[in-house]
Amino acid sequence: MTGFHVLICVVVYTSVTRLHNTYVHSENISNGKDAKQSSNYENYYAAQALDRSYASSGSVTERSMMSWWEVDLRGYFTISSITLTAATLRTRYLEMRNAFVEVMDKDVSLCSDVQSEWCGNVSSTVTAGEEFTFTCNATFPVRYVRVTRPSTTNVHLVIGHVDVQGEGAKKPYRSYYKPLKNKKVSQPFLTTSTMTAGNCGIICHQYHSCTAFSYSATIPTDENCLLTDKVMSSSDDNSWTTYPISCL
Template sequence: MLLSTPELVFIVTCIVVQGGQLQVKAENIMLYKLTRLSSTLSRTNTHQYHSNYANDGSRTNWPARSNYQTRPFWQGDLQGFYTVHNVSITSDSFGYATELRGAYIGVSSVDVDCTDDDVTWCGQWPPDTLHGVTLTFNCTHEQPVRFVRVWRNTTNYLSLSEVEVQGTPTRKNAAKYDKSLNQKLSTPVTAVNAISANDCGIKCHVTQPCLGFSYNPSGDPPCLFTTSTATTTATGWVSYYISTCSHNITCDLTDQFK
């Protein structure tokens, strides 16, 4: 899904850098990341079964739960590209465990709304009712992925208590970027020196995970990295961030970050 703010200028750029994977980390890389539900069930005016209940670090807290609908889904954004090794799903223990029956577990390099979805299936929840149970599904995929998804191919609810993911940060061979003028990253995680926007982009690419960067030749320092694409208005800054709808991009590195 491409951004459509008035100041947005859409460009296509690619970066190809030799290299492999970084060291495998054992922690849950889905913890506290951005999530979404196809819809959010409200039990009362004061309680909603929000999507982030499924990655709050608790297997016994309230579940994330959708409305009754066709093909309900939960999706988590890893905020970077990874080789996902396994996904652990915990069913609800409050009486909604049946709402996970037959659910599919998968990973994708693009957002669920993209027309070029490339979801890879990792496993399927059994048809039995399993209350408060954690099952682990192994994933095998060729391309680096950014999103983890749980969905049901039926008209029903979807309920899940926790999603935990283990994986390795991976350099995406090439990517399509969006460019935004006079915008600066709101929450940069790394700041470095760079002699140009192109140099900044390359350094972002080899520093994983990194979804985007801001560059200002007058900045001190001029190059900022981020795993979130949130920006704020700032004269003189230009921000580039990987589109949520881009995969199978193949081209050579050229000086396109201008």
Template structure:
């Protein structure tokens, strides 16, 4: 089920909160075209694994993508090449930012941020400036042709931006968020969704049908492995990838 929340009529990027030095991609959800061994997409988000990072198998093309699970105005993106000779597998890769998941949606806005050169040294860093004028949710790195893609580490810098004027949430019954950032009461699930939309940093919310004077609306901005728990009285609503 989709819950649509309509707030206002204009789509724009409004800076609400500045986060200095924090990698807004850390802890988020990453995926890639294929995975070689244990080097899954999430490894590129954790600097602990920067010597090897994430690694794909041969694919046409090879790509890596992170869902920021929220909307941001991106200032710059830094790619760090891996060690142990794997650095060559980041050559010629290019970076793009998108408002929607290109694998699920048709009407995707895309902004090209930059291209890694043909020569890459071990541990070398490449920083690209993104000038997108729309709110960003996805960052994708692509290496064209039949080749491998290895990213030692990726750092995404940006600030929270307003969401597009319409937000869609998918519903899951019998679940509620386990780490609410705000607990309040509303008369309907839609009203709870509007609060989530207006908070900008909110990515998921839970609602239960009960008296509006009781706490029945939970908002969260946290992305953690166990972000929800079973609870038959609640329904959990997650921000959809294709808006």
């Protein structure tokens, strides 16, 4: 078994020197996060559903019998509401009919033990720019929001805009990390010092937004533990090892 797990029992903080990110209740926690979809129709990418400047055209998938869109919130949250807004360009708003919304704690494409909660579905009749707001009663910390449009024929999924409201939540009591040697986080939101990689992992576990950390036992500085909420933000560095959260 590769990697290691951290079981939180006692929290010991070392000297925290820089903290850049905070999350405020009732903000759109999906803004600026990482979105993907089952396929891309022309240049209407998944990220456009998170940017209101694209709300008229939105994100668009290729035709499929099971089109989906997903956002990685890059952290763990308690969700208060999810609002989908239909596009307004031509008749694209019709391509959000019957879509349903669910939330998950892990990446369904990587993990076999994903927890999910169904939040609701869009009606079979949609008007241009119409908003559909869903509340989710998930009893677990949420990291992913997915919108799926099932159909018996090949159809697009078009979403004008997605707004996810919530606040930071504690991670599950176990976090699993897989080491990537000679990699260093390039965009940390917190820099501190620890005695071991395990201690660095414990600190990462305490921040709902931490999705990976880097640790070095050899650098001549007391800032040898770097926490990040970014995806693929590591750079080559022989004195560091990066530990992204992964599934076993």
